[in-house]
Amino acid sequence: MKIHSKLIFILLLLTAHIHAQEIATTPIKPNTAFSAGENLTYQIRYGFIVGGTTIISLSEDTYNKKTVFHAVATAQTTGMAEIIYGVKDVYESWFDKETNLSYKQIRNIKEGNYTNYNEVTYNRRNNTVNSNLTGIHQVPEKILDLATTLYYIRRIDFSKVNVGDMVFVNIYFADEVFPFYLRYRGKETIRTKSGKISCLKISPLVEVGRMFKTADDVSIWLTDDANCIPVSIEMDIRLVGKIHLKLINAENTRVPMIIE
Numbered sequence: 001m002k003i004h005s006k007l008i009f010i011l012l013l014l015t016a017h018i019h020a021q022e023i024a025t026t027p028i029k030p031n032t033a034f035s036a037g038e039n040l041t042y043q044i045r046y047g048f049i050v051g052g053t054t055i056i057s058l059s060e061d062t063y064n065k066k067t068v069f070h071a072v073a074t075a076q077t078t079g080m081a082e083i084i085y086g087v088k089d090v091y092e093s094w095f096d097k098e099t100n101l102s103y104k105q106i107r108n109i110k111e112g113n114y115t116n117y118n119e120v121t122y123n124r125r126n127n128t129v130n131s132n133l134t135g136i137h138q139v140p141e142k143i144l145d146l147a148t149t150l151y152y153i154r155r156i157d158f159s160k161v162n163v164g165d166m167v168f169v170n171i172y173f174a175d176e177v178f179p180f181y182l183r184y185r186g187k188e189t190i191r192t193k194s195g196k197i198s199c200l201k202i203s204p205l206v207e208v209g210r211m212f213k214t215a216d217d218v219s220i221w222l223t224d225d226a227n228c229i230p231v232s233i234e235m236d237i238r239l240v241g242k243i244h245l246k247l248i249n250a251e252n253t254r255v256p257m258i259i260e
Helices: 007-014 079-084 146-154
Strands: 039-046 049-063 066-077 087-095 102-111 114-123 128-131 135-138 166-173 176-192 195-204 218-223 230-237 241-251
Touching: 049 087, 049 146, 066 146, 087 146, 102 146, 146 166, 176 218, 176 230, 195 230
Parallel strands: none
Antiparallel strands: 039 049, 039 241, 049 066, 066 087, 087 102, 102 114, 114 128, 128 135, 166 176, 176 195, 195 218, 218 230, 230 241
């Protein structure tokens, strides 16, 4: 199996399916977490091997005469992984500054000799999406795309979430709907090269079996401040071991990050 800079995308495909009473997408608070100009750079490591980088940038743009956020996430292999796999995936999203809901998304991927390009627009009045590749699909209310999910999670008020509670969003990815569940694990301080950072820990619920030994083999740490920036993601995968996605640079954050 190819393991490269698309770690977050792999999570969507492996998220556990929970048979429970239908619930609405977790509500968000007014935005204090991010603003136009923010740039986040992550490095992906497999043990001592650097496998790639992911850069996520945010700007303002105009969509249908309305000022919106425009997010661009670029995942690219580096070094030996670039020679073997040659991956460069770009995901773009135009989304509402108040509701955080998507208006349009672009998926532009290159993996070796394989390429795929698609544009999807969202009709919030009748809860449908229009894919250039597969046409119109009915989707759940308040569905998100891949890029906006990161920003949506950063706007959740975790002070009102109890340890052990589940956070839920629906994501439209590769012309499919994925229910994405994350369990809130509480607060934890982690050590980084820059110093110690107080974090909120969440764990995507994944299926036990071929890929993972336990349902909690993936952990995400968000800064416990107004920014709520993901600073570290750890995945423990069968036959591969631990894979780390770590924040190595943060520019133009809404407020300065608190590092001891």
